[in-house]
Amino acid sequence: MIAPTIESEVRSYCRSWPVVFDHGRGSRMFADDGRAYLDFFAGAGALNYGHNHPTLKQALLDYLERDGVTHSLDMLTAAKQDFLTEFASQVLVPRGLDYRVQFTGPTGTNSVEAALKLARKVTGRHTVVAFTGAFHGMSLGSLALTGNAALRAGAGVPLGNTWRVPYDGFAGGQVSGLTLLDTMLADSSSGMDLPAAVIVETVQGEGGINPARAIWLADLAELCARRNVLLIVDDIQMGCGRTGPFxxxxxxxxTPDIVCLSKSISGYGLPMSLTLFRPELDVWQPGEHNGTFRGNNFAFVTAAAALKEFWVDSKLEKQTAERDILLEDWLAELAERHPAHIATSxxxxxxxxxxxxxxxxxxRVAQEAFxxxxxxxRSGSTDEVVKLMxxxxxxxxxxxxxLGILEQSVAAAVTR
Structure with a gap:
């Protein structure tokens, strides 16, 4: 039985899953009554390596046992130095990426806010272009970029300094957002000022699992470079191997000018976010953008351990690529069996x-699955998409x- 709560009405996930979770291991969470739940949610993308991975857990336990520094703002610590060394050697250098790393605060929206502030400071411009279906966070700057009307309504104040254009595939692909954007920027009578930046998710998660085509992303990068507009990729949910590559x-x-990372960058579900940017964009003055919890040493420890465990070779990336093919075929077949109910996968x-x-x-499918x-x-404009992560x-x-449980759940939901 779940006890009465004094928690705010704003709570959401516990309404969909009304059990008390007690512990997690690997791909499963366990309720206090002992029942196991297979986790295809993964902390909304914060647990790419599962719950309490033993290698990461041991690294954290060892750090705690030796009284490693807990809180340090942006002071130099051994844990931070180890993470930066591993991040450079396992991620940046192999990909030929020359980025500065800024620790921005505990969660994804902090990374986006830092990216926006930096882009505006560098360019001296105010507006940012975002896309239909976008989700970039819940603080005011990132919320202004978010498309969902219900979320935006919660701001309580006007959300401005944003131009919004169609994402790849919007309106069935009948409207080209990039053509519209390029044409508007070329026409001095369009009313669109030259923006500081364009921000994009390569796969929109909260927007309904909308993957942009590689050619569309390449065209967007070319447009930004040609128009002298900074390109920000929000990789908060889709980074750290979720789509295959890191x-x-x-x-x-x-190669984006600025990259936002959070969620699984800590490897263990611990709060941590980074903003990466080209060195010539590093125009910050010391302390100009800061925060009390921008230096989570526990997260540094598990993040470094995750990089050593999963990114020294291409094994995880190749495995994800193989499963991508499997899921594409399997879900397409499931959709074909229920054409009256499933629009697409x-x-x-x-x-x-x-x-x-x-x-x-x-x-209904989500309820049956639970x-x-x-x-x-679920995600999408009307929560019409069952999301597998x-x-x-x-x-x-x-x-x-x-996948077997999902198949059973779809069958049960459409026959109710």
Missing amino acids: FSFEHAGI RGRGLVWGLAFREPHLAR SRGLLVE PPLTLTDDELAEG
């Missing part, structure tokens, strides 16, 4: 969605188990 933009062959790597023609069916021991959430480290048997 960065989700790698498949498009582009779409995704990349290990993030996929089933888009239902009626939002209530997606809700009753069978599988955690999945399991840990990258799940076993083949766990993947098959989860």
